[in-house]
Amino acid sequence: MRDVYMVSGGVSKFKKARPEATFQFMVKEAFDYAMKDVPGLTLEMIDGSVASYFSDHFQRQLMSGIMAQDYLGLCPKPSKRVEGGGATGGLCFQSAYEAIASGRMEICVAYGFETMSHVNTWKGNEFIALASDVSFDYPVGGFYSGYYAMMVVRHMHEFGTTVEQLAAVSVKNHANAFHNPYAQKRMKLTIQDVRNAPMVAYPLTRLDICVMSDGAACCILASEDAARKLTDKPVRITGVGTGTDAMRMSDRPHKEVILLPNESPDDYKDLKYPGVHSFRAGRVAGKQAYEMAGITDPINELDFIELHDAYTSSEIQTYEDLGLCKYGEGGPLAESGNVNIDGVCPVNPSGGLIACGHPVGATGLMQGVFAFWQLQGTIKKHFGSEKLQVKDAKRGLIHSHAGTGTYVTVSILERSF
Amino acid sequence: MMEEERKRTKLEETDEGTILFNVPFPRDLSGLRDMSPIVIKQHYEIDYLHSYGQDSPFFAGLANKRLLGTKCTGCAYTYATPRRHCMECGGECDWIELPQEGRVHTWTTCHFGSEAFLDQTPFNLVLVEFDGADTLFLSRLVGVSEDEISIGMRIKARFVRNSKFSPTDVYFVPA
Numbered sequence: 001m002r003d004v005y006m007v008s009g010g011v012s013k014f015k016k017a018r019p020e021a022t023f024q025f026m027v028k029e030a031f032d033y034a035m036k037d038v039p040g041l042t043l044e045m046i047d048g049s050v051a052s053y054f055s056d057h058f059q060r061q062l063m064s065g066i067m068a069q070d071y072l073g074l075c076p077k078p079s080k081r082v083e084g085g086g087a088t089g090g091l092c093f094q095s096a097y098e099a100i101a102s103g104r105m106e107i108c109v110a111y112g113f114e115t116m117s118h119v120n121t122w123k124g125n126e127f128i129a130l131a132s133d134v135s136f137d138y139p140v141g142g143f144y145s146g147y148y149a150m151m152v153v154r155h156m157h158e159f160g161t162t163v164e165q166l167a168a169v170s171v172k173n174h175a176n177a178f179h180n181p182y183a184q185k186r187m188k189l190t191i192q193d194v195r196n197a198p199m200v201a202y203p204l205t206r207l208d209i210c211v212m213s214d215g216a217a218c219c220i221l222a223s224e225d226a227a228r229k230l231t232d233k234p235v236r237i238t239g240v241g242t243g244t245d246a247m248r249m250s251d252r253p254h255k256e257v258i259l260l261p262n263e264s265p266d267d268y269k270d271l272k273y274p275g276v277h278s279f280r281a282g283r284v285a286g287k288q289a290y291e292m293a294g295i296t297d298p299i300n301e302l303d304f305i306e307l308h309d310a311y312t313s314s315e316i317q318t319y320e321d322l323g324l325c326k327y328g329e330g331g332p333l334a335e336s337g338n339v340n341i342d343g344v345c346p347v348n349p350s351g352g353l354i355a356c357g358h359p360v361g362a363t364g365l366m367q368g369v370f371a372f373w374q375l376q377g378t379i380k381k382h383f384g385s386e387k388l389q390v391k392d393a394k395r396g397l398i399h400s401h402a403g404t405g406t407y408v409t410v411s412i413l414e415r416s417f
Numbered sequence: 418m419m420e421e422e423r424k425r426t427k428l429e430e431t432d433e434g435t436i437l438f439n440v441p442f443p444r445d446l447s448g449l450r451d452m453s454p455i456v457i458k459q460h461y462e463i464d465y466l467h468s469y470g471q472d473s474p475f476f477a478g479l480a481n482k483r484l485l486g487t488k489c490t491g492c493a494y495t496y497a498t499p500r501r502h503c504m505e506c507g508g509e510c511d512w513i514e515l516p517q518e519g520r521v522h523t524w525t526t527c528h529f530g531s532e533a534f535l536d537q538t539p540f541n542l543v544l545v546e547f548d549g550a551d552t553l554f555l556s557r558l559v560g561v562s563e564d565e566i567s568i569g570m571r572i573k574a575r576f577v578r579n580s581k582f583s584p585t586d587v588y589f590v591p592a
Contacts, residue, residue: 019454060461120432126531135469136498139583140555141527141534146542149525157523157568187421196419202526202563250498250544250553276523276544276553 001101005227005234006413007220008041009369010034014184014215014357017117023053023064024071026216027111030362031072034109034218034369038230041220047105048078052092052112053361054085057127059115068111078105085131086310088112089217089364090400090409094240096221097411106226110368113216114359124212131403133248145209145311147249147404149201152313155277156203158328161316163203165331167194169312170207170354172334176341177351179387182366184213184357194312208312213357217365219372232417233376238395239295239412241288243281245274245405252276258283260323261296267326279314279405282321289397289410290323299324299338299345302412303393304374306367308401309352318399319347322410341388349374349388364400364409371396375415434458469582471501474512479587480580484515486550497550515547515554517574518592522546522553526563541566543589557588565591 010033012026021029035041049072051065061067065081084091089112096110116124129142137147155161171191177183189207197205227234246252254272258280259265274280286298295301305322309315316330324345325333333339339347350356350370353363373382374396379389390396393415400409434457443449469476478485487499491508501510522544530538541558543566558572571592580586 019456021454060459120532122530122532122535125529126533129531134467135472136584137555140557140585141530141537141540141542143527143530143534146525146527146530149527150523150542150544153525154523154568193419199528201528246504248498248555250555251496251500251504252552254551 002103003224004097004100004237005222005224005416006237006368006372007222007227007230007234008034008038009219009372010037010217011182011366011369012216013182014213014359014362014366016184016211016213018115018214019117023059023113023115023216024068026214027068027113027218028071030216030218031109031111034220038220040230041107043073046074046077046107046109048099049074049109049111050092050095050099051079051081052088052110052365053081053114054083054088055114055127055360057130058118058124060118068113072111074109084407085402086308086360087364087400087402087407087409088361089366090398090411091242091364091407092361093219093364093368093398093400093411094242094409096219097237097240100221100223107220107222109218109220110365111216111218112361112365114361115214116212116359117214121212137248143201144403145204146201148311148313149204150249151276151317151404152203152311154275155313155317158271158277159331161331163195164191165316165334166203166208166312167191168334169309169315170194172340173309173348173352173354176349176388177355179383179385180351180356181383183351183355184211185355187355204311204313210310210353210358213359215357215359215362215366217362217369219365219368233378234416235372235375235413236416237411238414239289239293239410241285241290241292241410243284243288243408245279245281247406249276249404252280257327258287260287260290260298262298262323263326271327277317278327279317279321279401279408281405281408282318282399282401282410285399285408285410286322289412293412295412298322301395302345302397303395304346304349304371304390305397305399306348306350306371307352307399308363309348309354310358310401312354314401315347315352318401322397322399341390346390349390364398367398367400368411371398371413375413432458472499475499476582476586479576480582482576484517484574484587485512486515487511488513495550495552497545497547497552497554515550519545519547519572521558521566521568521570521572523568524558524566526566539563543572545572545589555584557585558590559588560590
């Protein structure tokens, strides 16, 4: 396998609704932004692409991917769509990585989008819930917020996690997004604001849950030769990992914890794993990516993390899956300040999904773009302010996650200049 | 009321529109790039003939007030939500009858929901654990409010009289 670099990225503003633009237009906006950032790159030099979008229902259009491809002027170059629920963007990023690593392409564009505003919020929730077993789960009351609520109720039971700890994640991520012009929600909140918001599914309130969005994002990946020619600030992808778990939460095993190097079996004598309190796919994805990048002490060896916080609870569960702390210590970590923008390892310095929005197919790529800018040290250039620039960021992690932890991707990016 | 909430206060939107047969159009085309978008409503509806396939006996069981799971003929792993083939060893499973009493493994109360279930809110979802089963079962818990539910609570199955051949043909109540 060859080394793979990221050389540019772009995001088309995430908003509740963007009726002024079709999905192709939004992809073009993100793509043009990325192209402009590497002036030496021309359309002719691009070998192919991968398209990322989650639901044909939202677009009411099959084969949307090819319509983005032709709009960008990339036909007749190779392309395909990848799909894996909420992790679609992360899978797309890794698919582009594979195209370069294998030697099939020198330059590959990963683009993604979703237009969720074309149906009302509750119909949108229905479409998303169709990403659960339609024989056994969906008809019982299919609602993803309900599924995640059941997971965190069990997490609270196992580990004593509190609703205030969940709220701390929302407060932190919204506070970061306040300085991110790409974010959909820029609000200053308190723990009380989060708890006083309308209850959606106990214990998750409206401010514990991400919103629906329209938007697009684009990452341009390249081989070492191509990267060195295009930019003097390339970022290398040093680790990739992907995990899966059973679609039905009821099928998740209750066995032993899959250990990271900084853990021992004694840490988890009485814990049944993953049950419905933890994401086995996230742990497996992290373990693979860490092994590849040579990381053994994640919280101290990573300078920041952009992770999939569709729910405040899933951010806390993901701290544990990624070994930032031991299983059960995610709640206290959320409150500790160590994951704040000025902490040991800032988590979601961009504001995450909760505040930036979650146009599903674009989300994992948006994380790639924000991580890339952090590592280039160009946050000020792209955000218009350096408030969110993690000082001297050398290594970051992006984490993309599909419904109740069915597909999870982890990719490690490192400054390479 | 929070400042942010006050800013967002507005009449509830509906997606009913107006029949419109014409729109103003300029002589000069140079301003068209900035024209407001035209948004139309498109209806979409479909009936699926969904087959439960190899899982069909489960639904026939519910119609006869029996709760069925499956058990692997190879490794004896026992599924409270049936699967014909074992996730653990790949072996084929036999149908077994589950106890009609179990415990709450975890739960939530949904105050909002997908459009299809919005008129049923609030409703309680539970994952049920059974003695002798390795996996769980998703169901509704009825007859209790949010503050009366707890993990470990004993609950028992009830069945609807007129089967809809849906997993909601069974639901749970406190034991």
